[in-house]
Amino acid sequence: MGHIAPTTTFTDQDARWQAVQQRDHAADGAFVYSVRTTGIYCRPSCPSRRARPENVAFHADCAAAERAGFRACRRCRPNESSLAERQSALVVAACRMIETAEEVPSLDALAEAAGLSRFHFHRMFKAITGVTPKAYADAHRGDRMREELAQTATVTEAIYGAGFNSNGRFYAAVPERLGMTPTAFRDGGTGTEIRFAIGQCRLGAILVAATAKGIVAIQFGDDPQALLEGLQDRFPKARLVGGDAEFEQLVARVVGFVEAPSGGLDLPLDVRGTAFQQKVWQALRGIPAGTTASYAEIAARIGRPKAVRAVAQACAANDIAVAIPCHRVVRADGALSGYRWGVARKRALLDREAS
Numbered sequence: 576m577g578h579i580a581p582t583t584t585f586t587d588q589d590a591r592w593q594a595v596q597q598r599d600h601a602a603d604g605a606f607v608y609s610v611r612t613t614g615i616y617c618r619p620s621c622p623s624r625r626a627r628p629e630n631v632a633f634h635a636d637c638a639a640a641e642r643a644g645f646r647a648c649r650r651c652r653p654n655e656s657s658l659a660e661r662q663s664a665l666v667v668a669a670c671r672m673i674e675t676a677e678e679v680p681s682l683d684a685l686a687e688a689a690g691l692s693r694f695h696f697h698r699m700f701k702a703i704t705g706v707t708p709k710a711y712a713d714a715h716r717g718d719r720m721r722e723e724l725a726q727t728a729t730v731t732e733a734i735y736g737a738g739f740n741s742n743g744r745f746y747a748a749v750p751e752r753l754g755m756t757p758t759a760f761r762d763g764g765t766g767t768e769i770r771f772a773i774g775q776c777r778l779g780a781i782l783v784a785a786t787a788k789g790i791v792a793i794q795f796g797d798d799p800q801a802l803l804e805g806l807q808d809r810f811p812k813a814r815l816v817g818g819d820a821e822f823e824q825l826v827a828r829v830v831g832f833v834e835a836p837s838g839g840l841d842l843p844l845d846v847r848g849t850a851f852q853q854k855v856w857q858a859l860r861g862i863p864a865g866t867t868a869s870y871a872e873i874a875a876r877i878g879r880p881k882a883v884r885a886v887a888q889a890c891a892a893n894d895i896a897v898a899i900p901c902h903r904v905v906r907a908d909g910a911l912s913g914y915r916w917g918v919a920r921k922r923a924l925l926d927r928e929a930s
Contacts, residue, residue, distance in 0.1 A: 585619075591633050594619045600659065601875060607634050607653050609645040616640035621651035663878065665689045666703045669696075670711065679712040703878035705854050714850030769810055772818035772826045773799045776833045778920045782806065783818075783826045789843035793829060793896045795916040832897060836864045836928045840898055848892065851882075855889035862903045864928045869907045891915055897924070 585591050585605040594602035602619035609616040610626040616634065617623060634640040637647065637654045647654040656664075669685050680688075685708055686696035700708050769791065771784040782802040784792040792809075796802045806815065818826060825842070832840040846853060854877045861876075862868050868876075874886045890901040891913070902921045906912045914921035 588633065591619070592628060592631070595631070596625065598622065603659070604880075607637055607640050608632065609634060609640050609643065614645055615648045616645040616653060617648040618651045618653045621648055621653075623648065623650055662699050663703060663880075665691070665696075666700055666878070669700060669708065670704075673708070673712045679709075682708060704850075705857070705877060706850060711850050714853065767810065767813045768816055769806070769813045770816045770818050770822050771803075771806060772822055773802055774826050774830055776830045778833060778916075778923060781826075781830060781833070783822075783829050784815075785822070785825070786845050789845040790825075790895060790898060791845045792894045793898055794894070795896060795920055829897065833924070834927075836897075836924070842898055844895060844898060846895070846899070848889070851879075851885065852889040852892055855886055856893060856899045856901075859890070859893075859899050859901055859904065862900060864900075864903075867903050867905045867909075867925065870904055870912075871907055873904060887912070903928075 585594055585602050591602070591606055591608070593599075594605075595608055598620045600620045605619070607616045607618060609632050611630045611632065612626070616637070632643070634643065634645075640653075641647075669689060672680055672685060672688060682693055682697060685700075686693045689696050689699075691699065697708065700711075704711060706714070767786065769784050769786055771782060771792075773780055773782045775781070778795050780796045780799040780802055782792060782794045782796070782799075782805075783790065784806055792806060794802050794805065796805075828842070829840065846856060848856065855873060858873050858876045870883045870886045870890070871880070874880050874883045877886075879885070886904075890904055893899050893901045893915075896902070896916060902914060902924045904912075911918050911921055911925075
């Protein structure tokens with residue numbers, strides 16, 4: 576499969592003209608275009624009648640277009656926040672409201688704060704974040720749960736510190752969020768069984784570890800002992816069990832995918848991270864083998880176009896190599912950026928997928 580370049584950044588005339596022809600919302604904010612015969616300038620996504628190419632000029636921003644003597648289009652209003660930007664701002668405000676509240680705000684309260692109906696707010700929130708307001712709140716409380724369990728003296732203190740107003744609600748939610756009991760989480764995985772195996776592939780040593788729910792780690796390294804010690808550091812009191820024959824078959828599937836990625840890798844995962852990280856990781860799983868995407872493109876896909884740095888941080892926090900293919904994310908210019916298991920391994924994975 577041929578290598579596909581990352582999404583264009585609309586820096587050349589042809590790309591900009593194509594964006595105007597397609598009324599591409601992704602190009603909004605990258606540039607504006609003016610029409611000589613009308614004296615106005617527009618967003619690339621403007622729904623107005625298309626101009627003839629010989630009458631069109633491109634400008635870096637609104638100020639540049641106005642210095643050239645053009646006025647803003649009254650239809651697409653390029654000198655004002657776009658609808659997408661306004662909606663994103665409302666969702667960001669709702670997320671902050673959820674994160675700072677002592678108890679999870681109701682859907683009615685969130686919609687009222689945004690000035691929208693329940694239906695429209697719910698639909699907008701899910702379209703931008705990829706999750707419902709309730710799911711976002713649950714994920715945020717899961718994060719607080721981890722923090723409180725690590726910092727407080729008792730589980731009871733953690734319950735109320737995480738925003739739960741009853742023990743019952745806490746214990747009903749905690750298995751899904753932690754993958755183990757609260758006490759086991761506080762004690763470094765006490766009572767949790769994690770099967771693991773370390774093998775060899777073209778990229779060096781590879782560790783695969785899984786709970787009963789699914790894979791929690793796929794790690795590359797040069798030193799098998801260091802990989803095992805890293806797993807022990809993450810779950811210092813879990814019961815680490817060497818893989819049996821059945822588990823070895825799972826490891827063989829992972830190694831087989833590394834050697835021949837065109838075959839695909841569909842495995843149950845025990846994914847643990849913040850709501851934002853999980854959204855990024857889900858977007859990464861949507862990048863087909865043999866292709867790449869930029870950090871900016873992933874940020875746009877999850878409805879957070881300005882969160883490019885946070886996307887890069889989420890990629891760096893990924894513990895499950897290849898199954899969550901953070902190696903397919905590159906810089907906007909196509910260059911390979913950092914990879915927690917080494918840029919050389921990232922290049923090797925991409926080269927193998929492109930062949």
